[in-house]
Amino acid sequence: MTGDALPGGVGGRVPFGARLAAAAADHGPLCVGVDPHPGLLLEWGLTDDAVGLRTFARIVLDAVGGRVAAVKPQSALFERHGSAGVAVLEEVVAAGRETGTLVVVDAKRGDIGSTMAGYADAYLRDGSPLAGDALTVSPYLGFGSLDPAVDQALATGRGLFVLCLTSNKEGHEVQHARTDDGVTVAAAVAARAAALNAGEDPMGSVGLVVGATVGDAAERAGVDLVHVNGPLLAPGVGAQGAGPRELTRVFGSARAQVLASSSRGVLAAGPDVASLRAAARRAADEAAAALS
Ligand SMILES: O=c1ccn([C@@H]2O[C@H](COP(=O)(O)O)[C@@H](O)[C@H]2O)c(=O)[nH]1
Numbered sequence: 001m002t003g004d005a006l007p008g009g010v011g012g013r014v015p016f017g018a019r020l021a022a023a024a025a026d027h028g029p030l031c032v033g034v035d036p037h038p039g040l041l042l043e044w045g046l047t048d049d050a051v052g053l054r055t056f057a058r059i060v061l062d063a064v065g066g067r068v069a070a071v072k073p074q075s076a077l078f079e080r081h082g083s084a085g086v087a088v089l090e091e092v093v094a095a096g097r098e099t100g101t102l103v104v105v106d107a108k109r110g111d112i113g114s115t116m117a118g119y120a121d122a123y124l125r126d127g128s129p130l131a132g133d134a135l136t137v138s139p140y141l142g143f144g145s146l147d148p149a150v151d152q153a154l155a156t157g158r159g160l161f162v163l164c165l166t167s168n169k170e171g172h173e174v175q176h177a178r179t180d181d182g183v184t185v186a187a188a189v190a191a192r193a194a195a196l197n198a199g200e201d202p203m204g205s206v207g208l209v210v211g212a213t214v215g216d217a218a219e220r221a222g223v224d225l226v227h228v229n230g231p232l233l234a235p236g237v238g239a240q241g242a243g244p245r246e247l248t249r250v251f252g253s254a255r256a257q258v259l260a261s262s263s264r265g266v267l268a269a270g271p272d273v274a275s276l277r278a279a280a281r282r283a284a285d286e287a288a289a290a291l292s
Pocket residue numbers: 033035074106165166167168209210211235236237238239240261262263264265
């Protein structure tokens with residue numbers, strides 16, 4: 001799917017939220033993580049260096065490019081190879097976008113506003129080699145510190161996924177803490193995203209990260225996921241233990257907004273391209289059934 005046939009947003013660009021809704025309708029609500037862990041490179045018979053990374057990423061994109069709604073390269077696993085690894089990440093961003101599959105760069109950036117402007121330039125500016133279709137960002141320097149990223153994303157038809165209820169077991173230490181207003185940090189983050197997405201149809205472009213592993217955390221933390229009116233990136237499917245039942249349970253009536261995300265769960269089927277493709281198809285079909 002390309003965004004071209006969709007109604008235009010700012011400056012005639014199709015906003016990320018609308019592009020993601022269309023991609024999920026076409027291919028199922030699945031994002032495949034491109035996570036070149038050193039152990040996985042070894043299992044695939046590849047070297048733990050930039051050459052291995054490049055081959056790994058090419059195989060994953062051959063298998064799923066143009067066949068799933070989104071791919072999500074994990075920046076840390078490219079960065080660990082220094083500038084050569086970052087160069088491969090740039091290639092993945094370009095190659096992923098060429099296949100028509102949305103690229104979510106998982107870099108979880110967050111800093112004071114003036115530095116955040118630098119990250120926004122790097123990951124969300126037209127023409128930047130690291131700019132995919134969306135970026136994961138951290139709101140823990142204050143949601144307002146993300147303003148440069150919000151502005152750049154909305155101006156260029158890109159999206160953000162703001163960490164809200166993360167899939168790791170430690171997330172609640174910060175996310176369930178209460179602000180001066182008595183609401184949880186997670187609920188405050190979700191409310192800010194909701195304000196940015198208000199009135200957008202089919203949904204806005206400022207999404208949240210809500211792990212598929214979090215059980216009833218949204219309810220406990222007072223997070224109204226439907227009201228967010230934006231995409232919900234749900235990592236934790238597969239290797240972290242969540243499956244179709246958890247997707248249905250965690251997201252309830254917000255199911256239509258969810259982009260389930262699995263990295264190792266799909267990548268375990270590699271390096272054979274046909275097996276990887278089949279694993280991604282299975283995961284996408286399961287997510288679609290759980291979220292329908
Ligand atoms: O809350 C979060 C936010 C991001 N992630 C990232 O997603 C993948 C998960 O990989 P699996 O192999 O499917 O477990 C990884 O890149 C994480 O950094 C997350 O897991 N939880």
